[in-house]
Amino acid sequence: MELANIEKLLEKYFEATTTVQEEQELKAYFSQDNVAPHLEEYTPMFQYFTDLKAEKFTRNVPLQPRRNYLKWISVAAVFVLTTGLFVNEWNKQRQVDEAFADFKTAMSLVSENLNSGASHINYLTQFEETTNKIFITRNN
Structure with a gap:
C-alpha cells in the first residue's frame, strides 16, 4: 500500500470519518511486518483491535429464572x-x-x-x- 494513502486514512480514522472498508485497510496494513518506522506506534493499537475481535467469552454464566416483578408492580x-x-x-x-x-x-x-x-x-x-x-x- 502506498504510504501517503495510509497517512490520509490514519488522519481520517482519528477524525472518525473513515468507512468500514478503510478501517479494514488500516488493520491489514498494521498487521503486516513492514510498517513505516514513523507509524509503528499505531501498530499495537490496531493489533489490539484485531485480537479483541477474535477474543471470545467461554465461561458459562448461570442464568437465574426471571422473576415476575411486573406482576407484583x-x-x-x-x-x-x-x-x-x-x-x-x-x-x-x-x-x-x-x-x-x-x-x-x-x-x-x-x-x-x-x-x-x-x-x-x-x-x-x-x-x-x-x-x-x-x-x-x-x-x-
Missing part, C-alpha cells in the same frame, strides 16, 4: 389506585355529611328565630284588636 399499582379512589370518595362523603350538618344547624336557628317572631305576632294581633276597640268606641 401491577398489583401494587392497582392497590394504590383503588385505595386512593376509596379515600377520595370517603372524603367527599364526609364533606357532604359535614355540609348537611351545618345546613341543618343553620335551618334550626332560622326556624327558632321565625318561631319567636311568630309568637310576637300574636301580641301584635291583640294590640290591633285593642286599638280597634278604642277607635271604634271613640268614633261612636
